[in-house]
Amino acid sequence: MKKRGLTGRKQQAFYGILYILPSFVIILMFSIIPIILAIYFSFTKYDMYSPAEFIGLQNYEGVFKSSTFYSALWNTLKYVIVTVPVQTLLALLIAVFIADKMRGLYGALLKSTIFIPVIVSNIAAAAVWKVMLKTRGGIINNFLGLFGIGEVNWLGTKALAFLCICLVTIWKNVGYYMVIYYAGVMGIPKEQQEAALMDGASPAQRFWHVTVPNLRPITYMIVTLGIISSFQIFDIVYQLTGGGPGTSTITLAYMVYTYAFSNQKLGYASAIAVILLLFVLAIHWLQDKVFKER
Amino acid sequence: METARKKISPMGIIGTVLVSLFALICVAPLIYMLLMSFTQLRSLYIRWDEVTFNLRNYYTIIFKNDFGRSLLNSIIVTVLACVWTDLVCAMAAYGFEKKPVPGKEKLFKIFLATMMVPSQVTLIPLFLTMRKIGWLNSYAALFVPMAGAFGVFMIRQFMKGVDDVYIEAAQIDGCPEYKIFFKIILPLIQPALVSLTIFTFVACWNSFLWPLVANTENSMYTFTVALSLLNSQHDTNYGLSMAAATVSFAIPFALYITMQKQFIEGIALGGVKG
Known part of the structure; x- marks a missing residue:
């Protein structure tokens, strides 16, 4: 009985993960990763067509000037x-x-x-x-x-x-x-x-x-x-x-x-x-x- | 108490007049918009005796200049966004609230934290991501990201009030998992789904910055973007522009009129701007 309960619980947890998964993927793809990328891009020179080039704090220096x-x-x-x-x-x-x-x-x-x-x-x-x-x-x-x-x-x-x-x-x-x-x-x-x-x-x-x-x-x-x-x-x-x-x-x-x-x-x-x-x-x-x- | 309040005080009269005046200011621009929408004015010197009221602008909007297409785009995207958001957020809320997922509260906190981030912060990377996966100029670009943390939070709040007894009883009866979700959970959380649908509808219909950036092909414009472009033309036809604004307003307004109670309750309870 106890063992069955455990697998039942594991199964429930598995279902739970499946339920959360779609919204997790959406939030990860369209919210969390973009936030990290935004911070990364802020340290780069990037014009959309050539690849981003790391330039340290130059953007911030430019902004504050x-x-x-x-x-x-x-x-x-x-x-x-x-x-x-x-x-x-x-x-x-x-x-x-x-x-x-x-x-x-x-x-x-x-x-x-x-x-x-x-x-x-x-x-x-x-x-x-x-x-x-x-x-x-x-x-x-x-x-x-x-x-x-x-x-x-x-x-x-x-x-x-x-x-x-x-x-x-x-x-x-x-x-x-x-x-x-x-x-x-x-x-x-x-x-x-x-x-x-x-x-x-x-x-x-x-x-x-x-x-x-x-x-x-x-x-x-x-x-x-x-x-x-x-x-x-x-x-x-x-x-x-x-x-x-x-x-x-x-x-x-x-x-x-x-x-x-x-x-x-x-x-x-x-x-x-x-x-x-x-x-x-x-x-x-x-x-x-x-x-x-x- | 009621009888004590019925006395008419000068303060009460002044207050009533002021609040009435404010309500008038709230609708006057919309009435003006509606009246202008029946005219063909390119100059603003309105001579009301020369204004002929007709529906020509509305005909143009529905049948000409890609307007009809943008209207259709907006309707499709909004409907998809509502269904998609309800489904994805209800599933996640159910998983978070009723299933023993390890580490779920930590994950939920991360979800909530994403609500604090302004949309302009994610705008550029989101655009680049969508470009990479080839979703620019598509409906998916507009409706898929709408299913965010706010909906999960809102439905989870409501789900706390759903008794586990219903779920347990169904499990004992051997009801399959998907049936429990669709046949038991969804009907029980219906009021929350209605509120979320209203939020999503208005937010999606009125959203501007993301559709402006993501869908740049004429045939994929949303109505709000088309309205904005119409207004930035030099030779503006004011009547046409006001007719487009009227259509843009009329659709959420129709929803508001029919579901006023749910609208107000949703905001008063949820209290968070979408």
């Missing part, structure tokens, strides 16, 4: 700093307000409506906003014209183009985080809200002392997700501004793409990709540390 890299790095950081707090705060306020004051049908309708931009592709979103933001005849300038504001060159002015990238991102993201926050608010024990009400707490006090602390784990998650997805911004930049005017909206991810597939500098682009990876890993590490301390 390039002013375009610093623009891209600075833009990416600036973009994270602008989009993440704004979209998180908006999502939080809307979720709390709908959960608190609009439990009816109208609230449900608003919730569904605010989620809609989430399912629009970045490319379609950028295409629509690009038409709306046109200097001559764009609907936004037409609208502003009603108030006597002259034609604004949204995508042709450095600071404004950057702002537009942020706005489209926020427009697309709020609904997603709002849905997560909403589920979180609904999960707060009713007794806590009622106790606060009994103590005569004002709505603002209840928000700061009951709602916000209860949502802290969700906020960590949302902020981390937001930072990481903002770090990788590519589509909206590609479609809306192409990195311009000048280098005012170029980002790290956009730089990886253009250096690899327009300039054929695969080694150099890999070095930027590895730097991007280090940033993302650092954020995960930080978030992990903060989480454990709480």
Whole structure:
């Protein structure tokens, strides 16, 4: 009996390996090996047609001397700093307000409506906003014209183009985080809200002392997700501004793409990709540390 | 509690107006897109009295300029990605959760770690790998890599709630292994499969960077890539471009309308962006 059990267990383990195998092969081939290769390529000179040639740290030296890299790095950081707090705060306020004051049908309708931009592709979103933001005849300038504001060159002015990238991102993201926050608010024990009400707490006090602390784990998650997805911004930049005017909206991810597939500098682009990876890993590490301390 | 809240406060009114306004901002661009899609405008000076509403742009998109082909490509790739991801991830999740595989937790940690890696990092080697195995400009290049660690993680979370009793009972009855998976496990984890299908559908339909790099032949473009190219032409037909954007949006939107509850629940529970 015991022996049979053992072979049965071995057989089960064998089945288990068979079940895991396809996904293991996919992740190994298309994720793990590419990561290792990306790190290797970052130390080589490689133009896709002749074989990769090892050149040590030259790509990294080149990257750290390039002013375009610093623009891209600075833009990416600036973009994270602008989009993440704004979209998180908006999502939080809307979720709390709908959960608190609009439990009816109208609230449900608003919730569904605010989620809609989430399912629009970045490319379609950028295409629509690009038409709306046109200097001559764009609907936004037409609208502003009603108030006597002259034609604004949204995508042709450095600071404004950057702002537009942020706005489209926020427009697309709020609904997603709002849905997560909403589920979180609904999960707060009713007794806590009622106790606060009994103590005569004002709505603002209840928000700061009951709602916000209860949502802290969700906020960590949302902020981390937001930072990481903002770090990788590519589509909206590609479609809306192409990195311009000048280098005012170029980002790290956009730089990886253009250096690899327009300039054929695969080694150099890999070095930027590895730097991007280090940033993302650092954020995960930080978030992990903060989480454990709480 | 309910009665206490029914009082109308000025704050409540201001809040309602602001949230309503925000909801309007969320849909206004999409309504604008829809209206523009019925026009034939090459200049943006819209004179609504000159706009004739017709479906000519939609006719062009479906029947002309390789658009129809790219639409078909996207549909095929998305459907394949959904089926493939569900199958591969459900199998792996079952193996990880219910089978005594030695070292599985260590392997699972490695799987999870791959989720942290930005797609731009693997982009170049992935492209070179696909070139080597001759998968560039194919459907396989687009859908096979979609079955990643996220799906395995998501289904495994759900699989933890599946009682081993079902599996043991089937084993005692002498039910063959493949039948246990297809006839017992898959039906039991159906809600998780629905969530994963929704995630995969939207992620695959909307994905851009990888299809842009992997499929560079006109006949193998996905719809999102075709839409992007249409917009970068100098002589843009705004009506046509907005019609393409509308089609690109309409398909995930139809899914959202029909499966709204599962959509929202999947995100609220999973909470991880695909």
